[in-house]
Amino acid sequence: MSEQVAEFFGERAESYEDFIPRVVPYYHECNTLMLDLIPHAADAPLRLLDVGAGTGVLSELLLTRFPNATLMAIDLSEAMLASCAAKLGSMASRAELKQGEFPSVDIGTGYDVIVSSLTLHHLSHADKRAGYEKLHAALAPGGVMLIRDVVSASSPSLDQRYASLWRDKVQSYGYDDMSWFDDHLASDNPARVEDQTAWLRDIGFAEVACHWRHLNCALFGGVKPA
Numbered sequence: 001m002s003e004q005v006a007e008f009f010g011e012r013a014e015s016y017e018d019f020i021p022r023v024v025p026y027y028h029e030c031n032t033l034m035l036d037l038i039p040h041a042a043d044a045p046l047r048l049l050d051v052g053a054g055t056g057v058l059s060e061l062l063l064t065r066f067p068n069a070t071l072m073a074i075d076l077s078e079a080m081l082a083s084c085a086a087k088l089g090s091m092a093s094r095a096e097l098k099q100g101e102f103p104s105v106d107i108g109t110g111y112d113v114i115v116s117s118l119t120l121h122h123l124s125h126a127d128k129r130a131g132y133e134k135l136h137a138a139l140a141p142g143g144v145m146l147i148r149d150v151v152s153a154s155s156p157s158l159d160q161r162y163a164s165l166w167r168d169k170v171q172s173y174g175y176d177d178m179s180w181f182d183d184h185l186a187s188d189n190p191a192r193v194e195d196q197t198a199w200l201r202d203i204g205f206a207e208v209a210c211h212w213r214h215l216n217c218a219l220f221g222g223v224k225p226a
C-alpha cells in the first residue's frame with residue numbers, strides 16, 4: 001500500500017498545490033487555523049515535525065511564522081520531498097527532509113510542535129494508533145500535536161451523505177476528475193474523529209479536542225502535559 005501511496009503522490013507532485021485545494025474544501029483556511037492554534041511565541045526556537053509533509057505547504061508556513069524554528073519534514077515520496085526542498089528555498093537551511101514511511105521511520109524526539117495534514121488516513125487503524133503513541137513520545141513536555149485529516153462519519157449513512165456533499169462541493173470548485181475520488185474511497189482508511197481523540201486521551205495527551213470539522217475532514221489534536 002505504501003508503494004501505491006508514494007507512486008500516487010509522486011506522479012502528482014508538480015500539480016499537487018493546484019489540485020489539493022480543489023479536492024479538499026477550506027484547505028488554505030485550515031492551514032492558517034493550524035498555525036493559529038500553536039500557542040508558542042513567534043520568536044521561540046521551536047523544534048517542529050511535519051509528518052507527510054508533501055510539497056511543504058505547511059512546512060513553509062511554519063518556518064515563516066516561526067523564524068527561529070527548525071523543522072523535520074518526513075514523507076514517503078522522494079518527488080514530494082524534492083518539491084518541498086524547492087519550496088523552502090533559503091529556509092531549507094533550517095529544515096531536515098527525510099524520506100521514510102511513518103510510523104516505522106525514525107522521527108527523533110524533543111519536538112515542540114508536531115503537525116500532520118492529510119496523511120494518516122492512509123494507515124491502518126492499528127498503525128494510526130501506534131503512530132500517535134510514537135508522536136506522543138517524540139513531543140517535548142508541553143508540546144502540541146495538530147492533525148488535519150480525512151475522517152469517517154459516525155454511521156455508514158452519514159458517510160454516504162458526507163461523501164455526496166463533498167463531491168458536490170468539489171464539483172462546484174470546477175474539479176471534474178472523479179477518478180481521484182473513487183481511488184480515495186477504494187484505498188483510504190479514515191477513522192472516526194471520536195475514536196481518534198479517544199486514542200489520544202488513552203495515550204496520555206491532554207487538551208484533546210476536535211478544533212474544526214467540515215464533513216469528512218477534521219482538525220484535532222492534543223498537548224503532552226508539561
Ligand SMILES: C[S@@+](CC[C@H](N)C(=O)[O-])C[C@H]1O[C@@H](n2cnc3c(N)ncnc32)[C@H](O)[C@@H]1O
Pocket residue numbers: 002005006009010020051052053054055056057058074075076077080100101102103116117118119122123
Ligand atoms: C495529501 S498529501 C498531504 C501533503 C501535505 N501535508 C499537505 O497538507 O498539503 C499526503 C502526503 O503524505 C505522504 N504519505 C502518505 N502516507 C505516508 C506514510 N505512511 N509515511 C510518510 N508519508 C506518507 C504522501 O507521500 C504525500 O506526500
